[in-house]
Amino acid sequence: MATDLTDLAGRIYLDVSMTAQKALDLSTPQDTLQYRPSLEYTFGDDPDVAGEADQIFHDQFTIAASASETINLSTCLNPFGTATGFDDIKAVIIRNVSDDAQIIIGTGTWIAWFNDASDAELLDAGGMCVHASPKAIAAVGSGHTLVITNADGVNAATVNVIIIGTVDA
Numbered sequence: 386m387a388t389d390l391t392d393l394a395g396r397i398y399l400d401v402s403m404t405a406q407k408a409l410d411l412s413t414p415q416d417t418l419q420y421r422p423s424l425e426y427t428f429g430d431d432p433d434v435a436g437e438a439d440q441i442f443h444d445q446f447t448i449a450a451s452a453s454e455t456i457n458l459s460t461c462l463n464p465f466g467t468a469t470g471f472d473d474i475k476a477v478i479i480r481n482v483s484d485d486a487q488i489i490i491g492t493g494t495w496i497a498w499f500n501d502a503s504d505a506e507l508l509d510a511g512g513m514c515v516h517a518s519p520k521a522i523a524a525v526g527s528g529h530t531l532v533i534t535n536a537d538g539v540n541a542a543t544v545n546v547i548i549i550g551t552v553d554a
Contacts, residue, residue: 388430388439388552389467397476397517397549398423424476424517430551432473435519440471442548448488448535455532456546458495458525469552473521476549479533480513486537488544490514493530497523507536521551 401420406413429437442461448454459470474497481488490506498516499505508514516522535542 388463388469389465390428390439390441390463392428393439393441394427396423396425397478397515399515424519426475426549430553432475432521432524432551438475438549438551440469440550440552442471443546445482445543445545448486448533448542448544450486450535450540451538453532453534454544455493455530456548458529458531458548459527461548471525471548471550472553473524474548474550475519475521476515476517476547477522477531478513478515478517478545478547479508480545481508481510481542482545483510483537483540483542485510485540486535486542488542489534489536491532491534493532495523495525495529495531497531510542517549525550 399422403418404415406415425436426438427436428439430439431437440463446454460468461470462468479490488508490508496502506514533544
């Protein structure tokens with residue numbers, strides 16, 4: 386299935402700005418860290434060509450206490466409502482915007498950056514995870530899913546998800 390998008394371009398960047406200080410008797414020296422790595426993406430469908438992407442999925446959803454949200458990567462909708470899914474994933478960004486609830490990012494049937502299907506990543510309230518590569522992180526097969534589970538038994542969890550990748554022409 387080919388993408389219906391005619392262009393996709395952008396950048397993922399991380400901006401780490403930290404200042405450390407140590408008060409001494411006569412001075413307070415400091416160390417300032419400015420670290421800003423980035424990845425650029427331009428329109429293209431080759432998973433092995435650095436920086437090419439032709440499909441994006443993004444959504445915000447609320448997961449009830451102790452419930453899960455399953456994203457079918459091979460059939461998810463792009464921002465214009467077309468079900469094109471992904472053949473290869475280049476970036477996954479997940480932000481837990483909840484005030485209280487922890488979430489568990491599990492593999493479903495898509496192992497991706499995990500070693501096996503039993504692995505998972507715990508994300509605290511307010512936390513985020515970014516897995517991004519200029520080339521494909523992992524291929525997507527028919528029915529491959531990414532599962533996000535609310536680990537809190539009382540509070541709902543609100544989650545933002547962005548996925549960038551390619552669709553074979």
